Amino acid sequence: MGEIIAIASQKGGVGKTTTCVNLGTSFSILEKKTLIIDLDPQGSIAASFQFNNNKLENGVFQVFSENIPIVEAIYSVGLENLDVVPSYVYGEDEEIELFRLALNYNKLKHVLKPLKDYYDYILIDCPPSLGSLTLNALSAADSLLIPIQCEYYSIKALGKFLRTIENVGNKYNESLQFKGFLITMYDRRIKKSSQIEAELRYSFKNMVFETIIPRNSKLSEAPSTGKPVALFDISSIGAISYLQLADEILNYNKN
Amino acid sequence: MGEIIAIASQKGGVGKTTTCVNLGTSFSILEKKTLIIDLDPQGSIAASFQFNNNKLENGVFQVFSENIPIVEAIYSVGLENLDVVPSYVYGEDEEIELFRLALNYNKLKHVLKPLKDYYDYILIDCPPSLGSLTLNALSAADSLLIPIQCEYYSIKALGKFLRTIENVGNKYNESLQFKGFLITMYDRRIKKSSQIEAELRYSFKNMVFETIIPRNSKLSEAPSTGKPVALFDISSIGAISYLQLADEILNYNKN
């Protein structure tokens, strides 16, 4: 039975998409059948694998608006154990429409249920908001991973986000587990970063992943080549740290 | 007559809030009466000036939901020529409610109109989306400033965003001018960044500001002290570059 992990944060630019793409790829390298769902209208997941839009016909938008079966929106990306469902939201009218359709918070849960028998992991890339799409992801998910930068705005946004998770958990998804906080774009040279990391580990104890993702330019360059970082430069610290994260999650699940 | 500038981008984490806070402060140092409006439910503008929520009673949410006069949501931040309207969105229910209320795209335009006689500049901090709040900002604004990082996801998101601006311009706000692209968090050491910068200046010519905001840790540290960077460390490259940006905008407006 596969596990659905929502990768979410109201704060923008903390590495949600980068984590989805590279944790998903790492799971597939470790022979876990993995699906990535792009719930963010920005559509960065498809951009990471360089689909040209002519190849795509369906995505999350069509599943929500035309009720097409989700399997018709699943695309292979050339990696044996990795598939992707793009968001495929054309413009602002569709974005507003998708927001409205997603006010049925259980929609995604029903759509993904049958896929749990086929995939080991289903990762959901969320938009940077507390809107109806993120609430859909939190209702559908078995567990939640929150990427976080060691910077003031990212930490400050946490309180409200954790309150929302508790509310959604109580109302729509009692079995939602917390997978952990993932520290991303970590820069050892900035004194403040190690102070914030220490504070996070002190307040949240083992809710913070051991694995830290360092700031690494290979991670921001890889998507422009249409490849996840493990295929772009397997020896980079970016690729290694996401493989370590996948390993940490798989070991945790075993025990 | 004051100018309303929307600071917007669908991409998250590109420096919208940092630009609002520090461009706003720079305008006020150059003796322009300035107001910052926080249209992002994350509420990072209030967090930048360390309002404790008990001091605040109203914000954008109350203006939209209870129709309180906007002047009752304006707060001073201790700088002579700078005021702030916080977003004051408590949780996910209010965020959904605000999205719905903002489907009247002309709401903010009517609310801000009388303030243009009092302020020289009104800056609107937008959420990272193409939703109803950003459309409200684009209808209300005289001009638009788009912060952009020299990274693939940020550039890739541009096409769709520019299409939306054209649509909103035609439908709701024919007089919307484009102020420019502002390159933020620029890191000269990353080879790819200068390639992307050159490409941006080649494709968009003088639509890209001369001023570039470099990556500077003082900019990310300042908000944790409750001060804009100019008050936190006036000699930092972060403070200087935002003053240069304000100067570039003021000189452009003169000619």
Ligand SMILES: Nc1ncnc2c1ncn2[C@@H]1O[C@H](COP(=O)(O)OP(=O)(O)OP(=O)(O)O)[C@@H](O)[C@H]1O
């Ligand atoms: N560890 C890292 N090192 C260097 N750059 C990174 C790293 N992680 C992400 N990036 C870059 O930082 C930017 C933000 O990351 P990303 O787009 O994945 O965040 P996000 O949370 O998905 O953003 P949004 O809120 O817009 O959806 C991107 O340009 C990405 O390439």
Ligand SMILES: Nc1ncnc2c1ncn2[C@@H]1O[C@H](COP(=O)(O)OP(=O)(O)OP(=O)(O)O)[C@@H](O)[C@H]1O
């Ligand atoms: N020039 C800079 N140098 C260093 N850090 C910066 C710079 N500009 C912004 N930052 C930091 O980068 C992060 C993202 O910036 P900011 O929050 O202003 O972006 P945003 O576009 O408003 O994000 P969101 O999409 O979540 O609203 C913040 O932690 C901020 O402190």
Ligand SMILES: [Mg+2]
């Ligand atoms: Mg993303």
Ligand SMILES: [Mg+2]
């Ligand atoms: Mg912001």
